[in-house]
Amino acid sequence: MGGNHTQTKFILLGITDSPCAQTPLFVLFLLIYIVTLVGNIGIVVLVWVSPSLHNPMYFFLTHFAFADICYSTVISPRMLADLLSEDKTISFSGCMMQFFTFTFFVTIECHLLAMMAYDRHVAICHPLLYVTIISSRVCWQLVASSYLFAFLSAIVYTWCTFGGSFCGPNRIDHFFCDEVPVLRLMCSDTHSSEMVIFVFVTINVVGTSVVILLSYISIIRTVLRMCSAQSRARAFHTCASHLMVVSIFFGTGFFMYLQPSSSHRSLDKVASIFYTVVTPILNPFIYSLRNKEVKGALLKCGRRLFNC
Incomplete structure (x- = not known):
């Protein structure tokens, strides 16, 4: 997939070069990664074994949890190893594959969040047509x-990022192979690559954001027309978890990828840690602690296990 290049490996400079900070950070991020895996795998298993959760919203949620598992696994193990290792080299192909896989699963999450917003829109605004519009077949087609679109986008991102010449420095000032720090090392002109990436990021991030925004505008208009205060509260409650995840995910995404490369500063590492490490651990807790259906299914599974 890569184009003309002379580099066979890169060196990831990591989060910090302070020896005192590396061990505490290793312990912290290891715990976060373990909880991320347990939480997201738990969501997938819970939806699978609970008939009450066999509906489109949780079908999309299982794929969202799966994407969280995958893209955190692409980043965290390598980052943890580099915190304790003096050898922080990564091969050119390894760097390219890490970037490809990361962008693939992050793009999937953008589209899944839009699908979940549309699902809530149909459930609240067109409840009588919900089963017809959001059928099992439609769910599988959307996912x-x-x-497919995430795969094609990831190919474009990866080609634009790694398709040029790398004949100079090979030190990536980051803890994983991301677009901006890699493009800084390219010897050839990066303007056209940056523009193509910007266009595709805009399509994926802004396009799905528009779907989410329009869905929630319609939801709010419908909810405000409801006569019962209890009905309004219930409708808003069903959307609260999704809105929290959307705010966290797209907030950091807009900050990271929809600004000129000249605007990127050292704060990007902090934002990247939040985006790649912290966000995947938050999603299971947001959906389990703020969702009565998930908590109910969890309690039923717990009773079944204890009764056995």
């Missing part, structure tokens, strides 16, 4: 299309 399959998101995987």
Whole structure:
């Protein structure tokens, strides 16, 4: 997939070069990664074994949890190893594959969040047509299309980022192979690559954001027309978890990828840690602690296990 290049490896400078900070950070991020895996795998298993959660919203949620598992696994183990190792080299192909896989699963999450917003829109605004509009077949078609478009987008991102010449420094000032620090090392002109990446990021991030925004505008208009205060509260409550995840995910995404490369500063590492490490651990807790259906299914599973 890569173009003309002379570099066979890169060196990831990591989060910090302070020996005193590396061990505490290793312990902290290891715990976060373990909880991320347990939480997201738990969501997938819980939806699978609980008939009450066999509906489109949780179908999309299982794929969202799966994407969280995958893209955190692409980043965290390598970052943890580098915190304790003096050898922080990564091969050119390894760097390229890490970037490809990361962008693939992050793009999937953008589309899944839009699908979940549309699902809530149909459930609240067109409840009588919900089963017809959001059928099992439609769910699979939407998810399959998101995987396909994410795959094509990841190919474009990776080609634009690694398709030029790398004949100078090979030290990536980051803890994983991301677009901006890699493009800084390219010898050839990066303007056209940056523009293509910007266009695709805009399509994926802004496009899905528009779907989410329009869905929630319609939801708010419908909810405000409801006569019962209890109905309004219940409708808003069903959307609260999704809105929290959307705010966290797209907030950091807009900060990281929809600003000129000249605007990137050292604060980007902090934002990247939040985006790649912290966000995947928050999602299971947001959906389990703020969602009555998930908590109910969890309690039922717990009773079944204890009764056995």
